[in-house]
Amino acid sequence: MASPASAPPAQPDRSAAKYPPPPPETPAERKGRLIALFVMPFLIVTMMYATYMSTMHNPHPRDMPVAVVGQGAAAAEFAAELEESSDGALEVRTVDDLAEAEDLIRNQEAVGAIEVPEAGTSATIHHAMAGGASQATVFDQTVAPAALAEGWTVETVDIEPLPAGDGSGTMVLFAAMGMMLAGYVPLSGMLLGTPNLLRVRRFLPITLGWGALTSSLIWLILGPIVGAVDGHYPLFLGVGTLAVTAVGIAQLLFTKVMGPFAVLLGMLLWVVFGVPSSNLAMSVHTMPGFFQWLYEVLPLPAAGEALRSVIYFGGDGVWKHVLTLAAWLVAALLLAILKERKSGDLIVGGPLYTAPDAPLPALSGGPVAPYRNRVLAVAAFPLTIMITVVTLMSLSMHQPEVRDVPVAVVGPAAAAEQFVAGVEPQLGQYVDLTVVESADEAADQIRSQDLVAAYVLPTEQGGQPTLVTAGGAGASQKSTVVQMFTPVAAGSGAELVVEDIAPLTDDDVNGSNSLYVGMGWIMAGFLFFAVMRGGAPDLTRTRQLLPLLGGWSVGMAVWLWFLYDVLIGAVNGHALALIGYGIPTIFAVGLASAVLTRTMGLFGLIPVMIVVMLAGVPASGGGLSIYMVPEFFRPLADILPLPAAVDIARSVVYLDGTGVGSDLLVLAVWGVAGLLLNLLVVDRWVNRTNAKPHAPMGPRYAPERGSKKPTSAGPEGPGGEAVGAPGTPAGLPG
Secondary structure, three states: OOOHHHHHOOOOHHHHHHHOOOEEEEEEHHHHHHHHHHHHHHHHHHHHHHHHHHHHHHOOOOEEEEEEOOOOOHHHHHHHHHHHHOOEEEEEEEEOOOHHHHHHHHHOOOOOOEEOOOOOOOEEEEEEEHHHHHHHHHHHHHHHHHHHOOOOEEEEEEOOOOOOOOOOOOHHHHHHHHHHHHHHHHHHHHHHOOOOHHHHHHHHHHHHHHHHHHHHHHHHHHHHOOOOOOOHHHHHHHOOOOOOOOHHHHHHHHHHHHHHHHHHHHHHHHHOOOOOOOOOOHHHHHOOHHHHHHHOOOOHHHHHHHHHHHHHHHOOOOOHHHHHHHHOOOOHHHHHHHHHHHHOOOOOEEEEOOOOOOOEEEOOOOEEOOOHHHHHHHHHHHHHHHHHHHHHHHHHOOOOOOEEEEEEEEOOHHHHHHHHHHHHHHHHHOEEEEEEOHHHHHHHHHHHOOOEEEEEEEOOOOOOEEEOEEEOOOOOHHHHHHHHHHHHHOOOOOOOOOEEEOOOOOOOOOOOOHOOOOHHHHHHHHHHHHHHHHHHOOOOOHHHHHHHHHHHHHHHHHHHHHHHHHHHHOOOOHHHHHHHHHHHHHHHHHHHHHHHHHHHHHHHHHHHHHHHHHOHHHHHHOOOOOHOOHHOHHOOOOOOHHHEEEEEEHHHHHHOOOHHHHHHHHHHHHHHHHHHHHHHHHHHHOOOOOOOOOOOOOEEEEOOOOOOOHHHHOOEHHHEEEEOOOOOOOOOOO
C-alpha cells in the first residue's frame, strides 16, 4: 500500500479555475435576497387575484354591439328605444336583412340580432352559442325583456350551436391558455440553465419547433383524448405555432430587458390580463373598457378567436386575429435583435457563465447538472405544466352534465312519496329526490350543503309550490334546479315560487368570489415554498422555515382581505373571520406543498399544483356545481384543501359559518401531515451526507452603467459564449 507521502498530488479543480465561484454572501446581500423572495410570490398572487376578482365579481354589459333587423320607422324606433333603455349596456345598429346580421355575428362584430316582426307578434332573437355561450346568454337576457315589453312573443335561433363535445364552449380558452403557457414558461428555466440558447439566432428555430410540438399536443388532448374538438389539426398546428412563437419571442425580449423579473410581466400580459380580455369564457363586453381594448391587441384573445373563427365560422374574421399574432412576432423579433446588438448576449440577473459546461443547475435551487440534463429539464418542466393544465381543466369543464343533484320534497309523507314517484321518470337521472318532513329541516340541510334545494308542496288545493334554495351555495346549481322544477310546477297548473335563503350579494353576481378567495389562499401557500426552494436552497431545516412561513401566512391573509374588501369591494365585511381562517389555510398548504418542493425541487411544483389547485377547482363547486363535473372529482371535495378553503369563504359570507369545522379539520390534517413529514423525513433527506450541494447562487451579470457589449471581454467557452466580464459583481440572487 502506498504511503500518503508517496501519493500523487491532487489535481487542481479545472472547473473552479475556469468558472470562479462567487465570494461569500454578505449579510446585506442575504437580506436583499430574502426580501426579493417574498416580493415575487406577493406580486404574483396580488396581480392575478386582484385582476380576476375585480373583473369577475360584478360583470355587466357595456357597449355590447347588437343588431336590429328590419326596415322602416318601426325598426329604427325600436333600435333607439332599445339602446336608450339599456343604460349603456348596448350599442345598437339597424340592418336591412337577416343575412347582413348573421355576417356581423359570424365576424364577431355583433353579439346577436333581434328581428323586428313586420306582422304578427313574434320577434326572433338570433345568436351564436359557438361565439361564446356566456355572451349569447347575456345578450338574450338583455334584449328579450325589451321585446316582451313591446307585446311580442320571442323565439330564439342559434345560428351556430356548440358541438356535443364542447357543451360549455371553453375548448378555445383551454387551447389558447396552453399556447400562452408554452410560450412564456420556458424562458425562466432557459435563463438559468441554458442561457447559451437565448441568442435570437438560436432561439427562433427552437421556438418554431417547440410551437409545432406543443400545439400538436394541445390538439391531441382536446381532440382524440377529451373529445372537445373534431379534427382541425392543421388549424391547431398553424395557429399554435404562430401563437407560441410570438409569445416566446416577446418573452425573450422581456427577459433580455428585465432578466428574471420578466416572468412577472409575461404572466401579467399573457394570462392575468389575457383571460378576462379573451372573450372566450365570459363576454369581453361585460368587462371594463380597458379589457375591451386589450381584446384587440393581446395574443391570448387572438389565438382563441382565430381557432373559434375557423372551427365554427368557416374562417370569417380570422385574419385580423392572425395579424395580431404576426405583429407581436415581428415587432418582438426586431426589438430583440436590436437589444442583443446593443447590449450583447449576457442578460441582467442571468448567469455570467453561459457555456454548456458552466456550473449551472437544471432548475433554480438544484445542484449543478450536466448540459444534457439542463436541456431536458427546461423542456420537460413547462411541457408538463402545459399538458397538466389543459388536460385537467378540459376534462372537468368541457361538457358539464347535471347528475344526482340532491333535492328534498317537503310535504305530508303520502303526498311527497306520490310526487317523487311522478317526477322521477322525468328528472330521475338529474336529481336525487328524498322526502323531508319540514321546510325548516330542509333549510338546515341546504345551509350545510347536504341538499341543493327543497321542493315544498302546497298545503292547500290550488296553492303554489315553493322551491327553497341558496344562491350563495352555488349560482349554477341554483339556476339548474329552478330550470328543472319550473316546468314541473307548470305541469300541475301552478307557478313556482323561488325562495332564496342565502342570496348572492350585488358584489358577487356569479357567486365566484368564494372561489377566488380560496384560490388566493391556496396559491399563497404553495408559491411560498416553490420560490424559497428556487431562491433560498440554503434554508434546509424546517425550524428555519417555520417562522418565515408563519409571518408570510399572517401578512398574506391580511393583505388578501384588504385587497378583496377595501380596495375592490367584492367581499364586504367578515374581516376577522376571513383573516382568521386565511392564516391557517395558507400555513397548512405551505407545509404540505413543502414536502414535495423540498425533496423534488421545482419539479415538485407540478404534483403540488395538481393536488392543491388544479384538481381542487372542479371539486370545489366554486365555478360549476360539483353536480355538473365528472364524478371522479366529487370524492375529492371532502379531502382536498381548495374545496375546503372555498367552502370556508362561502360559509362565512352566506351560510352562517355552517360546516366550517369540518373544513378546518381537512386543512389541519394537511398541515399536521406536512409538518411531521418535513421534520421527520424531508429534513433528513435534504441534509443527508451524500446530498449534492445546490449550484452557486452566482455569479450573475450586472452591467455597469455605460458598459457596452459585455461579451467582448473575458475568456470564452465553447462556441464563443462569454464566461466573464470585467467589473461584474458576483453572488447576486437569481
